[in-house]
Amino acid sequence: MDWLLDSYGTGPIRTMDTPSQIAIVIRRRPFNIRCQYQHVAEMDVQKQLLEMDMEEQAMRDVHEQLMHPIIIAMKGHPCTGKxxxxxxxxxxxxxxLLAQDDLLDYAGDKSFEAICRIAATQLSLRIRVVIDSPLTSQAHRDRLVQLAESTRARLIIVECIPRDEYEWRQRLERRAMVDQSYKPSTWGDLQEMLGKYEDYDVGAVPKLILDTTKVFKHGGLVSATLRIAFYQNPHIVELDQWEDLAMSRLKAKQSKEERGRYKHLHTLGLSNEGKDTKGTCNICSELVSGQAYDCDECEFILHKFCAELSDKVQRLPDECPPFFRAIPPAYSFPEKHVCDACIDAKKGFSDECYDCLFLTNLKCKLLPTILHHECHEHPLRIAIIPLNSNFEFICRGCGHFGKGIAYGCHRCRLHFHVSCLLLPRTLKHRTHGDPLTLNYFPPNDGSSEYYCNACEGERKPSHWIYYCADHEFAAHMSCMTPEVRPYDMQNVKRLEILRM
Structure with a gap:
């Protein structure tokens, strides 16, 4: 994972270089009838793929791409990560990089025009540029369009939108602590500023939208920016859905047998009981009948009972190996199994091989391949990733980073620590007299601020908590159990609660 700090070093924006599964959303802008944006509700997947294939023809002319410089223009409010x-x-x-903030002290209100003139010089020499400015004014957008037309440049807008309000607020507060002259300095000031702002239609300009409070692929950001800039039709595209379309296009060109020859993370779906299933279970090697989990990319198949380890799931908190609960220096499997690809290559077990790791957990029956949890509506699938990879994630349960081993939901694009999923559903603690239940979403009382009743510290509403509905008592998981590390190790009160 690449760690990126904003210009004041006040908060991380996280990027990843590991494969992720994303799809495209192309939205119609309502205010400009000249723009031919494709609306996803009006198109099925095949039509999207056909259109993108047609547009790929425009990208195959390398000479035409080299002839045109590019303007990558940022857009976003304060502390959005732009x-x-x-x-x-x-x-x-x-x-x-041409940053408007660098010229504010010298050019004042003319700072945007100044960077446009500097950009014009670079573009005339066929040097592509990145312009960092809020771009909150349509007049500034019009100036960039005029600049692109006069220099025969391609223009793309990259808009940063932090959709997690809590993270956005924390980022603003950290920024204000570092730079006391920064405005807006409080969340209230920012909300007042946003109340006076009216968004505008970008017109016939392609735009890439990025949620900077999410983990995203570094390489995916760069690739999507350049590709969208050279498409013939102006699209508005969500980055966190871009690569799924690319993956779908790749799969569409391969047969199921061809896809099965390559290592991949099995996308397991539960088949119907009436489905004519042929094959043997990859765990017990018996013929599969009834409901089963199978992969739509290869011939991999598991009995429902075997995938969920129904006879063992209740004992998992006591029997789960310690190296699955934390970031291990190495995988310490009691026995090792070699995948078919490594056997064909005349290799032994490799902890750098996805399939060897996956197969070993299957055969050892250490953790279920599919896990159902009361705090998430969809089944979760295990992923054991080589420790030398760049795969890292943010656990939706506790909010901390994880590496190597995770349970994930393909539909929601969320990941969870094994240790968080194995926490007791109910417990009692000295800070509260009644039993507390692990909860992912307590009733909303309309408040914009959320606190832990145990340590009185602020908590993030999207993270799991231990909760008592009768007394509306909500507490951090880390305050209730030592299995979860506290967010703030300097919070003495929280550490004292943990020692109770």
Whole structure:
């Protein structure tokens, strides 16, 4: 994972170089009838793929791409991470970065015009540029369009939208602590500023939308930016759905047998009982009948009972190996199994092989392949990733980072620590007299601030808590059990609660 800090070093924006599964959403802008945006509700997947294939023809003319410079223009409100993303793009692509903030003290209200004139010089030399500015004014957007037309440049807008309000607020507060002259300095000031702001239609300009409070692929950001810039039709695209379309297009060109020859994370779905299933279970090697989990990319199949380890799931908190509960220095399996691909290559077990790791857990029956949890509506699938990879994730349960082993929901694109999923559903604690239940979403009382009743510290509403409905008592998981590390190790009261 690449760690990116904003220009003041006040908060991380996280990027990943590991494969993720994403799909495209192309939305119609309502205010400009000249733009031919495709609305996802009006198109099925095949039509989207056909259109993108047609547009790929425009990208195959390398000479035409080299003839045109590019303007990558950032857009976003304060503390949305646009400066960090601008630096990421400029550094990865080797483009000069033109930041409006650098000229404010010298040019004042003319600072945007100043960077446009500097950009014009670079573009005339066919040097592609990244422009870092809020771009909150339509007049500024119009100026960039005029700049692109006069220099025959491709223009793309990269808009940063932090959809997690809690993270956005924390980022603003950290920024204000580092720079006391920064405005807006409080969340209330920012909300007042946003209340006066009216968004505008970008017109016939392609735009890439990025949620900077999510983990995303570094390489995916760069690739999507360049590809969208050169498409013939102006699209508005969500980054966190871009790569799924690319993956779908790749799969569409391969047969099921061809896909099965390559290592991949099995996308397991539960088949119907009436489905004519042929094959043997990859765990017990018996013929599969009735409901089963199978992979739509290869011939992998598991009995429902075997995949869920129904006879063992209640004992998991006591029997789960310790190296599954934390980030291990190495995988310490009691026995090791070699996948077919490594056997064909005349290799032994490799802890750098996805399939060897997956097969070993299957055969050893250490953890279920599919886990159902009361705090999440969809089944969760285990992923055991080589420790030398860049795979890291943010646990939706506790909010901390994880590496190597996770349970994930493909539909929601969420990951969970094994240790968080094995926490007791109910417990009693000295800070509260009644039993507490592990809960993912307590009733909303309309408040914009959320606190832990045990340590009185602030808590994030999207994270799991231990909760008593009768007394509306909500507590951090880390306050109730030592299995979860506290967010803030400097919070003495929380550490004292843990020692109770």
């Amino acid at each position: 400066t960090t993303i601008a630096r990421t793009l400029a550094g990865s692509l080797g483009y000069p």
